[in-house]
Amino acid sequence: MASPLRSLLATIEAAVHAILDLLRLAGALAILLVLAVTIYSMAISSVPPQLNRQLPAQVRQPIDADHDGLRLSLEQQLGTSDQHKDLFVVVFVGHDYRPLTSAEQAQLTSFWASMPVANPDGRDGIDVHVLRQVPLNTTPVLTIDESGSSNFDTLRSQVYTQRNLGSWRCRAHGVLLTTVDSRTVSGEGATPGHFAVVEGTPVTYRTIPYDSRVIGVTHELLHNVVGQFPDSYTNVTAGHAHTYSGVLSHAQVPGEYTYISGPTRTILSSRGFVTPSANTINAC
Ligand SMILES: [Zn+2]
DSSP states (O other), X not given: OOOHHHHHHHHHHHHHHHHHHHHHHHHHHHHHHHHHHHHHHHHHTTOOHHHHHHSOTTTSOXXXXXXXXXXXXXXXXXXXXXXXXXXXXXXXXXXXXXXXXXXXXXXXXXXXHTSOOOOTTSOOSOEEEEEEEEEOSSOOEEEBOTXXXXXXXXXXXXXXXXXXXXXXXXXXXXXXXXXXEOSSOSEXXXXXXXXXXXXXXXXXXXXXXXXXXXXXXXXXXXXXXHOSOOGGGSOGGGOSSOOSXXXXXXXXXGGGGGSXXXXXXXXXXXXXXXXXXXXXXXXX
């Protein structure tokens, strides 16, 4: 006998079953969605470079997602992440000088790692890799005159060569530790580019955690990767290469050399490294 109450209960029961079925379906769909996203992200992170180039733009991996000048295919070969900036360095050591010590290399790594520069992986900093140190048979001299002109280009063409760098040319930065003959500065770096010269005599400071060659190498390598600042960021009368404060300034206070300035941070975070264009690749 069908009473109105029994019919109401049956309706409620049917509704509860329908809701439970929907919840089960939603749960299954959610699991499928998570699986699909996982499989997609695993697949997309291992797309071979040749295939990647042929994919439609919407699904193609960016060629240099972290804007460190190292292409995705190279980062995959090297085992480095294309989500975090890397800086590869080959150090050339003038005959009268000694290579970077392990303490100096550790300082260099920690200085760059601690820079507040943004990366796609959400972790700040730049990973510096000293690939090797190459002792030279001679001690080249960088001579910078009062007007600022120097023999930098000559030294670059002698040291930063295909013979010395092989396939690392225009990928790794070459730093020459040697004699710097100047009354005002202790090094020079291509602005932008891939070569720098730094005074080879080490000085240890009591008040700051970085030795002189670490600061010199950092200053000149920043010139390499930042290049010229826009007018609004810099003291134009002193050229476009230096900031008012921080390790890229010509500050007289050693404490200024332990950090990078706001403009340097902004440029490296938003644009990344300056990379060689077709016009400059021969001079990188
Ligand atoms: Zn400088």
